[in-house]
Amino acid sequence: MTPLDKRVPGRTLAAIIPPPAQPLPVNFWRAVRRQLGPPIRPGPSLPALASPGWRRRAGAGGNLVNTLRQHRSATFWDDMYSAPDIRPAPIPRAEIGQFQDRVAASAGPAVIDVGTGLGEWACRMSKLGLTVTGYDYSPVAIESARRLHHNHGPLTFEVHDFDADAIPRHLQRESVDVVSCRHVLHFLERPRFIADARRWLHKNGVLHITTAVAEKMRDGRHVGLREAEVRELARGWREYDRYDVDPHGEITAVVLRGPYT
Ligand SMILES: C[S@@+](CC[C@H](N)C(=O)[O-])C[C@H]1O[C@@H](n2cnc3c(N)ncnc32)[C@H](O)[C@@H]1O
Secondary structure: OOHHHHHOOOOOHHHOOOOOOOOOOEOHHHHHHHHOOOOOOOOOOHHHHOOHHHHHHHOOOOOHHHHHHOOOOHHHHHHHHHOOOOEOOOOOHHHHHHHHHHHHOOOOOEEEEEOOOOOHHHHHHHOOOOEEEEEEOOHHHHHHHHHHOOOOOOEEEEEOOOOOOOOOOOOOOOOEEEEEEEOOHHHOOHHHHHHHHHHHEEEEEEEEEEEEEHHHOOOOOOOOEOHHHHHHOOOOOOEEEEEEOOOOOOEEEEEEEOOOO
């Protein structure tokens, strides 16, 4: 329990925020606290959301994580990123090292970062010599990312909603070497997004997904993808690789290569 849990009885914050093991912006908790003055959106309490009726309506096998996605929106993230003292947290050196070894060294240079937030991960990828475009549906995040990283290499940021918007003109078929998706996939309409990513990637391109594994969260929070969903990602790709980003396997990374079998 955090003090915030006490302020919103019946609603576990874990359901609303990303896991702490992923890089949260500095002062993220203060921003969340501000955000949670009133409940984010009037609606059923978390126990109600977990009920079988709600699970059925949530679809995707009654996945509670999917159900909770309904409580996020671009506006939610805009508010989060509007906190005056919000700054990106640094990316652990080991994480970017693993990405470099397993993906950057062997894929081409054209990268898109899906749900880039404040753009820190996109910036680190660009420092590896990659040409990165970071997309996010929060205009506030994109504005901040542009301001924070304007001097850093071949790096651009664009507003785009991967669930709702038409595909951007410059995302052509087989135009991208790496699609990076860090702590975002569980927010997206997965079938549409994966189909899009497969189309955008070159024949040897890589979809790189970093996600929390819901069952492995040692504090019991249901965030990220379930283990079965992580395994399911392998379907239809020529190569599947996986490695854990932290020693406990709470955060895992999946490397999907070769969209055409
Ligand atoms: C947990 S943050 C991760 C930010 C960043 N990738 C990182 O690793 O620090 C999730 C991000 O996904 C973005 N997002 C969620 N759904 C999205 C969508 N449909 N289209 C674009 N961005 C989305 C949110 O605005 C937010 O910035």
